[in-house]
Amino acid sequence: MINPNIHKLNKAFENRVRLGIMSVLMVNDSVDFNTLKDLLQITDGNLASHSAALEKEGFLHIKKEFVGKKTLTTYSATKTGIKAFEEHLDALEKLIKKLD
Amino acid sequence: MVEKDQLDALKDIRSMMKQSSKFLSLSGLSGVFAGIYALVGAYLGNCFINDFIQTGEYLEGYTSQYFQLLIKLLVVCIGVLVLSIVSAFYFSNRKAKKLGQKLFDYTTLRLFINMFIPLLAGGLFCLAMLLHGGHFVLLVGPCMLIFYGLALVNGSKYTLHDIRYLGILEIVLGLIAVFYLGYGIIFWSIGFGVLHILYGIYMWFKYDKQL
Numbered sequence: 001m002i003n004p005n006i007h008k009l010n011k012a013f014e015n016r017v018r019l020g021i022m023s024v025l026m027v028n029d030s031v032d033f034n035t036l037k038d039l040l041q042i043t044d045g046n047l048a049s050h051s052a053a054l055e056k057e058g059f060l061h062i063k064k065e066f067v068g069k070k071t072l073t074t075y076s077a078t079k080t081g082i083k084a085f086e087e088h089l090d091a092l093e094k095l096i097k098k099l100d
Numbered sequence: 101m102v103e104k105d106q107l108d109a110l111k112d113i114r115s116m117m118k119q120s121s122k123f124l125s126l127s128g129l130s131g132v133f134a135g136i137y138a139l140v141g142a143y144l145g146n147c148f149i150n151d152f153i154q155t156g157e158y159l160e161g162y163t164s165q166y167f168q169l170l171i172k173l174l175v176v177c178i179g180v181l182v183l184s185i186v187s188a189f190y191f192s193n194r195k196a197k198k199l200g201q202k203l204f205d206y207t208t209l210r211l212f213i214n215m216f217i218p219l220l221a222g223g224l225f226c227l228a229m230l231l232h233g234g235h236f237v238l239l240v241g242p243c244m245l246i247f248y249g250l251a252l253v254n255g256s257k258y259t260l261h262d263i264r265y266l267g268i269l270e271i272v273l274g275l276i277a278v279f280y281l282g283y284g285i286i287f288w289s290i291g292f293g294v295l296h297i298l299y300g301i302y303m304w305f306k307y308d309k310q311l
Contacts, residue, residue: 009106016109016112019109019112019113019116020112020113020116023112023113023116023117023120024116024117024120026117027117027120027121028120028121031120031206035205035206038202038205039116039119039120040116089110089113092106092109092110093110095106096106096107096110
């Protein structure tokens with residue numbers, strides 16, 4: 001039988017990288033591109049595409065600004081994102097409790 | 101298997117949340133060494149103070165001998181502080197390498213800033229009391245303990261949580277010391293020496309031994 005909680009999992013967070021990005025942003029107000037890249041140990045392109053996907057969903061906010069000649073990209077979770085991620089975690093937890 | 105994937109996902113989330121918000125490379129050994137330096141420092145300081153008391157100018161305030169003592173004590177304090185920080189970086193760097201993390205990232209900076217605020221306030225406060233001289237001097241030891249404890253409690257949010265209890269112990273010790281003035285150096289030795297060594301050993305067994 002399929003556990004009904006499976007349907008409550010959010011498709012947007014199924015990917016490991018997106019899960020990682022949201023996890024970091026849940027406990028940090030804002031994180032810059034390089035820090036996030038180092039933490040998750042992924043490539044520039046990988047981070048850029050997954051963060052763009054999450055931004056499209058309205059789950060995170062991407063801010064670009066100039067520091068001297070370099071662009072500094074910082075990420076922060078939106079209220080919608082935090083709520084969606086919490087619901088996703090709840091569903092995950094319920095799924096795993098069923099296993100015991 | 102779907103369930104296995106979900107379990108892995110949860111583990112990932114948990115470790116990412118912890119790793120991205122806390123400085124986890126703090127080594128127990130740095131506590132042990134800081135404690136040893138503090139005990140040596142307390143011994144030296146005690147010798148200087150005894151020499152000074154024998155000159156009979158105790159509690160008279162601004163005399164040249166008082167300033168000489170101040171400078172000696174300040175040198176000892178700075179020596180203990182510098183050696184402790186150097187050891188902390190050395191042992192934490194070793195631990196960071198074993199954990200595969202960087203010693204200096206934004207978690208280090210955040211821990212540093214949050215500990216620095218109470219420490220700087222306490223340091224300046226103690227310096228002012230030393231300059232006022234007289235009975236104020238007796239409050240310096242307890243105040244150092246209290247402000248250091250506050251710094252640890254404040255910093256504990258950004259590193260291993262156990263530091264919080266060490267901070268509370270330091271504050272309690274400092275508050276007891278305020279009521280037993282004149283035993284400042286004993287409380288100081290317990291707080292900065294003995295507690296650091298015991299806590300360092302405890303932390304080492306809890307976190308570092310298996311690395």
